[in-house]
Amino acid sequence: MDDVGPEGQKRLLDSRALVVGAGGLGSPVIQYLAAAGVGRLTIVDDDVVERSNLQRQTVHADADVGRPKVESASAFVADLNPDIDVVTHRTRVTKENVADIVPGHDVVVDASDNFPTRYLLNDFCRLQGVPIAHGAIYKFEGQVTTLVPGGPCYRCLFPEAPEPGTVPDCAATGVLGVLPGTVGCLQATEAVKLLLDAGDPLVGRLLFYDAMDMTFETAPYQRNPECPICGDDHVDSIDGIEYTSACAVGAD
């Protein structure tokens, strides 16, 4: 393929990608980044495989039920492409460990399932200059965007998360099984583009996917000069930010 070629393939092999979450979104991301030959994959997840996951979490199989997802995902990658180095962290990404996990990666794929993790990754990665391929799902809908230094960050779009309990999460509502497959593939596409420095990533654009209507739409969004993370007078570290509820950046 002209736009990748041996040089691009080498570039992927020399790349390091961090996938946060080895669930519905993380499964296709891990699968396609491994298949593409991204040389090092770091996978973070604190969960174990449950049978009810298998309708959508396609790197895990029936025999993996009860096994930590990072182990199951790592074994999947080893089967698919033994040339990939896999590093696993069986934990959640937290304010305390994020500085031990993120640095050293060329791209972060946010395949997490909760607002505190998403805001933490946005804030930390932006301050460190690491791009994020973001994807999130709700029942039959997906939202995808790409957050790179110089472009707007997630807080420019949504300064704060909804109050806890406002938006039901997937665990409470359920999700169309194939939905995270579609959205995760879009995130993997964006991650590969970022690693190859190819194409036109979803920067300053939010893509909406509606599985019921089978529509894809993008809406533009801008940098917020007053954004506490990437604005003109941004914070220097995440130390003063709480990632427990609405993820507000404190006024103090």
Added chain:
Amino acid sequence: MGTVTWRLFADLAEVAEGREHTVSVDPDGTVGDAIDALLAESTGLRERIFDGDTIADDVNLMRNGSPADPTESVADGDELAMFPPVTGGR
């Protein structure tokens, strides 16, 4: 009198009991007027989308595909949209 169409995403569509709502606004109406017209037919939505007197931080407004402000004018046939962040991924 003109009409504008609201498109709502994720839980907002559930609270408002529908993804699309067509409402009437005066010829010199604003996005804010169109919000009021939407709220008039969607009980419960006010509590979800307002934080005090202003639109909550987690709700984004668009008019014809671009970010919008409640004070800006609307024209007959405009498409308005309101969307929250979603966070599922498991």
